[in-house]
Each structure stands twice: as C-alpha cells, then as structure tokens.
Amino acid sequence: MKRKLTVSAVICALLLAFVALGCTTIKTQRELSSFPIKTPDYSEPVIEEWVEHNGLRVLYIRDDELPLVYGTLYVKGGTYWQNADQLGLYGALGDQMRDGGAGDYTPDKLDLVLDGLAAGVSSSFGSEYGTVRFSCFDKDIEKVFSIFADVVLRPRFDPNRLSSWKKKKVDSIKRRVENPQLVAMASLMQILYDGTPYGYVSTSEDIKKISRLDLLRLHRRIVRPKDSVLVISGNISKDKVKELLRKNFGRWKGKNHLSPLPPVVEEPKPAIYFIERPLVQATVVMGELGVPRLTADDVAIDVFNDVFGTSSFGAPELFKVVRERLGLAYTVYGSIQPAVKKGVNIIFFQTKSKSVFQGIKASLGVLKMLQGNVLPKERIEMSKNFIGNSFVFKFASKYDVISRKARMIMLNYPPDYDKIYLEKLKEISNKDIRDVARNRWDIERLVIVVVGNKEAYNTLEKERKYGREVWLKE
Secondary structure, three states: OEEOEEOEOEOHHHHHHOHHHHOOOOOOOHHHHHOOOOOOOOOOOOOEEEEOOOOOEEEEEEOOOOOEEEEEEEEEOOHHHOOOOOOOHHHHHHHHHHHOOEOOEOHHHHHHHHHHHOOEEEEEEOOOEEEEEEEEEHHHHHHHHHHHHHHHHOEOOOHHHHHHHHHHHHHHHHHHHHOHHHHHHHHHHHHHOOOOHHHOOOOHHHHHOOOHHHHHHHHHHHOOOEOOEEEEEEOOOHHHHHHHHHHHHOOOOOEOOOOOOOOOOOOOOOEEEEEEOOOOEEEEEEEEEOOEOOOOOHHHHHHHHHHHHHOOOOOOHHHHHHHHHOOOOOEEEEEEEOEOOOOEEEEEEEEEHHHHHHHHHHHHHHHHHHHHOOOOHHHHHHHHHHHHHHHHHHHOOHHHHHHHHHHHHHOOOOOOHHHHHHHHHHOOOHHHHHHHHHHHOOHHHOEEEEEEOHHHHHHHHHHOOOOOEEOOOO
C-alpha cells in the first residue's frame, strides 16, 4: 500500500537537526601515519588493432600461456534506447540470441555441442551495449568460432525458449515486491528520471507482449559491424583470426540505427516518498541527479566515494558514523555515480523502523561534515593508495586489457584515459575532496524513498513541519 506523507520544504527540518553533526571534526586514524602511500606504474601491453572492410573494429593480443582462446563482440545499443512501449525487449534479445539457438542448431543441440567441447558462448545486453562471448580450447576454435558467428548473425529465437524466458521474467517481476532494496532503488530511478529511458521499469505486461518478430526486428536493426568491437586473446595467431573473420563474418555489413539519447531536463522536486510494506526493518535511499561521465573532477569523485561510502578497505565515513558509532544501520553506503547524461548521487541504508529519521539525520550529517571540513591528508592518501593499487586488477590478464579497452570505446572514453588516471590520482588533495562534497551534492534537492512499516511511517510523520502532499508514482 502506498501512503502519503506531508513533509517540510522539504528537508529544512532535517537540516536543523544535523547542524551539530556537521560541525564534528574527523579524527586521524593512528595507523594512517605509517601507511605506505604509493600508486603503481601502469603500462599497457601492446594491442594489435585493425578495422575490417565492413567497419568491424578488432582488438587482438596473443597469449599462449594456456591452450585457450577467448573473444567478445561488443555491440552498441541497450536499454537506454528502448521505447516506453517496448520495455524488456533488449533483455530478451540479450538472453535469446544464445539461449534460443542459432544457425542450424536448435537450442538443445547447441547446448549439447558446447558442453561436449567444454566451450562457452553467451550473450547479453545492458544499458549502453551488448556482448556476445566465447571461450574454448585452441584446438576447437574453428568449430566454436563458427557457432559464435551463428549466435551473432543467425539467432533462431526459438519460440519455446522465448516463452520459457518470459514466464521466468514475469515470475521475477512478481517477486520484486519482496525485495525492499530493489523497490526503493527502482522507485528512486523512476522519480529522478521521470519520462526518460534511464528510469523505465518493465512490468509483467511489457514482458508478455514481446514476440519473436520483435526480437528479429531489433536484432536486424542494431547488431551490425559498424561501431562494433571484437576482442580476441589467447593461443591463436593474428593470421588465423583474420582467416576466421573472412570465413564467418565476411558478408556481415551495415551500421546500427540508434537515435541520440534523450537529455535529462526535468529536475524532480525534493520530497519524501513512503512505500508501506510489512517489514521488520526499513530501507531508505536518498538521491539527486548528478553529473555525466568524464567531468574535470572525475578522479576526485572516485576518491570522495571511497572516503564517503564505498570503500572496502578501511571503513568509509558513513559506515564509521552511522553503523559503528551510532549503531543505526545494518547496511549503509553512499556515492556519486556518473552516467552518460546525468548520473545520480545516492545514500542507502537499512535500519530499524523506529530509527528511520535518526538514520537520515546521521547520514546527511556525515555529508555536511565533509562539506565543511578538510579531512586529514593521511585519510585521503589511504583512499588514494587503495584505489591506485586496486587499479592494476583491471588488467589482470591480456584478455582483461583488451576487454577494458573495448568497454571504454563503447562508453566514449578518451584513448589515454587509463594512462592519465594514475597521474591525476596522485594530484588529488584533501581540499579536492571537500570541493566534491560541496559542489556535487545539494542536500536540499534530495529525494528520499522509504520502504517500511507503519512504525517507520509514523517516525517520519512525527518529524514533519510543513505540509505538502507527496505520492509515490506508479
């Protein structure tokens, strides 16, 4: 059941409550003074790159350490391009390109052949691009690459497999209400990105109306070589790669037809949205529209996130205050999440029903603390060191290297982004982190979504000061 909640204009009442917290200073942890401050050097292995006659971009690295070959095709397109009357279609396409059989292979036969070869072929689509992957022993590359090409070019979209997928998807949608975190996050995205594909949430009716013809049309429209990237690594020569491409993709042609992504122009009104569920604990997510990718302070944002609410190495400030010091939350995190147009700033926590308002007050108090104080240099250096040393794990293998490069191409990152990143990281100061907190967060713009029981609702209702009726959007 959805409940209405009257709130102040909107968070003014909260602001008064956490002024005291905002004045708190952050202590330097004793162990920080001896923590080694060092970011690793990064050198990218040599990637061979060329463009096929049809516009397909190929990235290749020879790796003969094991008798294996890996490959992934990256195709531009995803849920950000979906229409409101075709929700779920990209998800169906990504699943059914492989699972629905391909070429001369029925779904069952394809499963058996790949199992017999100890090989794998998979497909999926996300928000901005899709992938088709394969892996196999080098001795089986001819057979597996041919199957891979069938999945890319000639998916069957078997009606029975599609029907099975739709039933499973509808069941999962019906179970969404059982997951308060999913309910809260989906509701926030709908509110922040109202009327745009960045906030669409598919329903059971959306899934039920997806047809095989819909998938064939979408596949024909977007799975094209121009603007796609194929990465291959393993115990295979460059000449062999080119031979396989001529044999299996030589007749593939065309460019996908994607319209420009819509802007995010509407600024949601700050408010508290309450969704009543019979739950022992409450789930709270607070958010506002944020920044696009590749802002001038993007590396400082990464460091801020580690300090504020995402670090897995040393407790972030949100965790230390809300969880450890005050004992208000079971789970708490927060971050700035840049995106293609406008990203989102998020603070999330789960707490006892009676502690909802206290949790909101404490979480925003931590943010105000970071906006008003310059943290000790040692604290920032610890996060920088963690980020820098973690950076190398993005390149654990040669296949990881070319896969990351392909993803960066799909997301329009500059070619030298990784090379420059560590140098920019070294220059980040404690004042930069304060500037991120001040410039990238506006507490008075926050939308707050609460999923909880009547006690949680009453806790918030008790704290209201001025009236404005706010309803959760369908």
